[in-house]
Amino acid sequence: MIPAVSISLQVNGERIEAHVLPRLNLADFLREHLKLTGTHVGCEHGVCGACTVRVNGDIVRSCLMLAAQTNGASIETIEGLSDSGEISDLQAAFRERNALQCGFCTPGMLVTAQDLLLQEAEPDRERIREHLSGNYCRCTGYQAIVDAVASTARARTGRGA
Amino acid sequence: MTSTTTNPETLSVLDRPNSYIGKTVPRPNLDRLTQGRGLYVSDMELPRMAHVVYLRSPYAHAKIIGIDAAAAKQLPGVIAVVTGPELAAVITPWVGVLTHLKGLKSAPQSAIAIDRVCWQGEAVAAIVATSRAVAEDAAELVAVDYEELDAVTDMRTALDPQTPVIHASLGDNLAFERSLDAGTVDAAFAESDAVVEAEFVFGRHTGVTLEPRAVVADWNPGDSRLTIYQGTQAPHMVQNIAALHLGLEESQIRVVCKDVGGSFGIKVHVYADEMATYALTKLLRRPIKYVADRIESFNTDIHARDHRCKGKIGVKRDGTIMAFEIDDITGIGPYSMYPRTSAIEANQVVNLVGGQYTTKNYRARTRVVFQNKNVMCQYRGVGHPIACSVTEGLVDLAAMKIDMDPVEIRRRNLIADDAYPCASPSGLKFELLSHHASMDKLIGMMNYDALRAEQAALRKKNIHRGIGIASFIEVTNPSAAFYGVGGAKISSQDGVAVRLDAQGSVICQTSITEQGQGSESLTAQIVGSVLGVSMGKVRVILGDTDNTPYGGGTWASRGAGIGGEAALQAAKVLRRNVLDVAAAILQASPAELDIVNNAIVNLDDGAVRIELRELCRIVYFRPDTLPPGIQPELMATRHFVPREYPFAFTNGVQAAWVEVDTDTGFVKLLRHWVVEDCGTIINPQLVDEQIRGGVVQGLGAALFEKCIYDERGQLTNANMADYLVPMSGEMPDIDIGHVVSPTFETELGAKGAGEAGTAGAAAAVSNAVNDALKPFGAFITEIPLTPQVILSALGRI
Numbered sequence A: 001m002i003p004a005v006s007i008s009l010q011v012n013g014e015r016i017e018a019h020v021l022p023r024l025n026l027a028d029f030l031r032e033h034l035k036l037t038g039t040h041v042g043c044e045h046g047v048c049g050a051c052t053v054r055v056n057g058d059i060v061r062s063c064l065m066l067a068a069q070t071n072g073a074s075i076e077t078i079e080g081l082s083d084s085g086e087i088s089d090l091q092a093a094f095r096e097r098n099a100l101q102c103g104f105c106t107p108g109m110l111v112t113a114q115d116l117l118l119q120e121a122e123p124d125r126e127r128i129r130e131h132l133s134g135n136y137c138r139c140t141g142y143q144a145i146v147d148a149v150a151s152t153a154r155a156r157t158g159r160g161a
Numbered sequence B: 001m002t003s004t005t006t007n008p009e010t011l012s013v014l015d016r017p018n019s020y021i022g023k024t025v026p027r028p029n030l031d032r033l034t035q036g037r038g039l040y041v042s043d044m045e046l047p048r049m050a051h052v053v054y055l056r057s058p059y060a061h062a063k064i065i066g067i068d069a070a071a072a073k074q075l076p077g078v079i080a081v082v083t084g085p086e087l088a089a090v091i092t093p094w095v096g097v098l099t100h101l102k103g104l105k106s107a108p109q110s111a112i113a114i115d116r117v118c119w120q121g122e123a124v125a126a127i128v129a130t131s132r133a134v135a136e137d138a139a140e141l142v143a144v145d146y147e148e149l150d151a152v153t154d155m156r157t158a159l160d161p162q163t164p165v166i167h168a169s170l171g172d173n174l175a176f177e178r179s180l181d182a183g184t185v186d187a188a189f190a191e192s193d194a195v196v197e198a199e200f201v202f203g204r205h206t207g208v209t210l211e212p213r214a215v216v217a218d219w220n221p222g223d224s225r226l227t228i229y230q231g232t233q234a235p236h237m238v239q240n241i242a243a244l245h246l247g248l249e250e251s252q253i254r255v256v257c258k259d260v261g262g263s264f265g266i267k268v269h270v271y272a273d274e275m276a277t278y279a280l281t282k283l284l285r286r287p288i289k290y291v292a293d294r295i296e297s298f299n300t301d302i303h304a305r306d307h308r309c310k311g312k313i314g315v316k317r318d319g320t321i322m323a324f325e326i327d328d329i330t331g332i333g334p335y336s337m338y339p340r341t342s343a344i345e346a347n348q349v350v351n352l353v354g355g356q357y358t359t360k361n362y363r364a365r366t367r368v369v370f371q372n373k374n375v376m377c378q379y380r381g382v383g384h385p386i387a388c389s390v391t392e393g394l395v396d397l398a399a400m401k402i403d404m405d406p407v408e409i410r411r412r413n414l415i416a417d418d419a420y421p422c423a424s425p426s427g428l429k430f431e432l433l434s435h436h437a438s439m440d441k442l443i444g445m446m447n448y449d450a451l452r453a454e455q456a457a458l459r460k461k462n463i464h465r466g467i468g469i470a471s472f473i474e475v476t477n478p479s480a481a482f483y484g485v486g487g488a489k490i491s492s493q494d495g496v497a498v499r500l501d502a503q504g505s506v507i508c509q510t511s512i513t514e515q516g517q518g519s520e521s522l523t524a525q526i527v528g529s530v531l532g533v534s535m536g537k538v539r540v541i542l543g544d545t546d547n548t549p550y551g552g553g554t555w556a557s558r559g560a561g562i563g564g565e566a567a568l569q570a571a572k573v574l575r576r577n578v579l580d581v582a583a584a585i586l587q588a589s590p591a592e593l594d595i596v597n598n599a600i601v602n603l604d605d606g607a608v609r610i611e612l613r614e615l616c617r618i619v620y621f622r623p624d625t626l627p628p629g630i631q632p633e634l635m636a637t638r639h640f641v642p643r644e645y646p647f648a649f650t651n652g653v654q655a656a657w658v659e660v661d662t663d664t665g666f667v668k669l670l671r672h673w674v675v676e677d678c679g680t681i682i683n684p685q686l687v688d689e690q691i692r693g694g695v696v697q698g699l700g701a702a703l704f705e706k707c708i709y710d711e712r713g714q715l716t717n718a719n720m721a722d723y724l725v726p727m728s729g730e731m732p733d734i735d736i737g738h739v740v741s742p743t744f745e746t747e748l749g750a751k752g753a754g755e756a757g758t759a760g761a762a763a764a765v766s767n768a769v770n771d772a773l774k775p776f777g778a779f780i781t782e783i784p785l786t787p788q789v790i791l792s793a794l795g796r797i
Helices: A026-033 A078-084 A088-096 A106-119 A125-131 A143-160 B030-034 B070-074 B132-139 B185-191 B235-246 B272-284 B294-300 B344-352 B384-401 B406-411 B435-446 B448-459 B519-531 B559-586 B612-621 B684-703 B756-772 B787-793
Strands: A005-011 A014-020 A052-055 A058-061 A074-076 B050-056 B062-068 B078-083 B123-129 B143-148 B174-182 B194-202 B214-220 B225-230 B253-256 B288-291 B307-315 B321-331 B362-369 B464-476 B494-500 B506-510 B538-541 B593-596 B599-602 B608-611 B635-640 B648-660 B667-677 B734-738
Touching: A014 A026, A026 A052, A052 A106, A058 A106, A078 A106, A088 A106, A088 A143, A088 B030, A106 A125, A106 A143, A106 B030, A125 A143, A143 B684, B050 B132, B050 B272, B050 B294, B062 B123, B070 B078, B070 B132, B078 B132, B078 B272, B123 B132, B123 B272, B174 B344, B185 B307, B185 B321, B194 B384, B214 B272, B225 B235, B225 B272, B235 B253, B235 B272, B272 B288, B272 B294, B307 B344, B307 B384, B321 B344, B321 B384, B344 B362, B344 B384, B344 B464, B384 B406, B384 B464, B384 B756, B406 B435, B406 B464, B435 B448, B435 B464, B435 B648, B435 B667, B435 B734, B448 B464, B464 B756, B494 B519, B494 B559, B506 B519, B506 B559, B519 B538, B519 B559, B559 B593, B559 B599, B559 B608, B559 B612, B559 B635, B599 B612, B608 B612, B648 B756, B667 B684, B667 B756, B684 B734, B684 B756
Parallel strands: A005 A074, B050 B288, B225 B253, B321 B362, B506 B538, B667 B734
Antiparallel strands: A005 A014, A052 A058, A052 A074, B050 B123, B062 B143, B078 B123, B174 B362, B194 B307, B214 B225, B214 B288, B307 B321, B464 B648, B494 B506, B494 B635, B593 B599, B599 B608, B648 B667
């Protein structure tokens, strides 16, 4: 087996030094090594989006990235985005609109939705559906999620105006 | 409390001041999930916990000649490699039959295969290691010598004499057969002006819960107890089954169910690999964790719906439906699933076809056959989507034949709203349904005539849109008639205990479970409303056999109707107890008092007499100040089970508006409407979201989802890139309306709403696609409606 490699990175603003096997993916590193279990593992082949996190500002599927690739990176997970308050309005909108049932897709869905809202101030429903189309939700049928993202976008632009 | 004083209920508990019933309020505890702070089984870790990986058969049917695990056992980190015969020392096999399904047979199934594998994906060995990665490495080193056997894969030939019999001891591959002949079917067809026949084909599909099935099983030899952490819908059922097969008392087993990443019926069964995990912790005396990966989920989570159903309808020129006849067959895999059996879906098809219509002439046969594919069993909607698609497909065919509008033919045949109570030809008892009111509401919501005009205008531009309508009935609130009468130890009653803590907050323990439907919310809403306590002060505990009353759990749309009624009745008792204590403290009569906004108030002028918090302080810390003879009971428990009606039937109707691209075969879902009557609505938002989620599962079945097996029994698309599920980009917005016909069997009046969406969605879409294809003379009776199916029907490929 190829020996462990050293990585040094920021996770939710915290400096992390670790030795990881080259085969370890980022999702397992976050969940099993750092105990950040808010990042969920649904399919482990990059389709369901449950493991979506932010790496250097871009959203990635943490099951498709190796932990060894994150040396020097800054990673944000649902725990970090929650504690910083960055997505508190989006989370509140999800709660008010019941845009989650079992909640397993929700962290990935929120990270992806925030990514859209950072790129576009007022995406229409079709744009929201398109941007979320790589995040699988079996419970809601998506409409409530689209509603929650749309209402957050409206509220943010209203507030910013 | 022992006082005989009663507080007359001047107001129904449902419309008390500040009632939460019928209001949209956010579910409690959602912040935990939005912040990623939930606790799913896949997140759990225990000291000394080891991980199990199951080595699974690559063959659909094969003899196991030998298993060589020597190399695997040498790998550092491997704790044990356990085969079927070795595991059989601690767990007994089972047979998935129930006595009320007469003639149902199945063969003994073991936790891990012994001597023979019967489907691709059946476990042949357990590899236990310090991490899942090491266990997977070791699994690759286990050498299994197989002798491949002929696989039975096609349900249509499973009963042919030349087809091998999967279980020799059973004599043939027939698991179950049921026939029904009601009314005068032959005469009715003879009197019909038109008779139409078609064969309806349903793709085998599966639940694809986002969190795979997961178990952490922890046998503690120190206290001789097994704790099972599992994302299950039915904790007490799991307790019973685990005890039975491990040779334990139920009191030795605790089942704990924390957050569950989706269920939909997938997690209401007990799977062989879960049984093996319970057995492994007993064998190895340390906690064992099993989390299925996605390939395992596709190969072992129950599949559903794989039916081929020939249907026939007779109709008069005036639109009167004279008779229905069906001949259904389904292939369920090599074993009837345990403990709910794999005959229920077929049985439901027989029960439900034509059930929304007035004709009394109905003949049906279903046959359930074994095959070497993954097991099939109950998944959201059980039988309803098949029965609805067959019935509503036949009705549309009949309408087409006599050139009648699809809405009109339904209006002429749906059971009248004032005809209740009544029964279906298959013996289903309907207390009160609202087919016509629901249809009227739907037609208004969708603006039917305008859509028809738009459709006609677009056709001239070679744009092919279609409208599909599907009426349905839904089984909810099942009594013991569902499983209990057949000998399954699956409770149909549920219990709720409510108590006040020393600060006047409520702790409520319920035997229903939460997988996101809103069980916690509806329980808190009911308890808060009845008690006069803010919802924020009600904490609901569920999913723990040590800490909740005994009950069935959440499945078959029973949580609100059964668990909700138990909550209501328990809260009523507690409320009386509180008012009795309050009356004693205040030297008043309980009849003069009420509880509103966490305080005891005068019933007449609403003046606050004593805060609930203060009452609890007195009861718990200064009982010496209470009048003599008063023994307060600030806790109450009630159970409920429906007795009068075996099932509380609901009804509804759906409509789909679609566009078919006749060049590519792609279907675009433009809009979808649902009108549903689930009786009393506790939380409108939660009901609507149950329906939307259910509809989208039905839309997946209609357009995308199919487990594709080859002729050797290999599942060829066991991943999420090849097995397509509905994603946000393809799904339409769904408009929902309600008609409310409460059940009078309960004070709450709630019926279930969990399966209505799934019941009718595929039928509505199929009818819409066929409506769009009408100018081409094509009528498709197969789902999923893939581009290939549509282009084939159009003769373009």
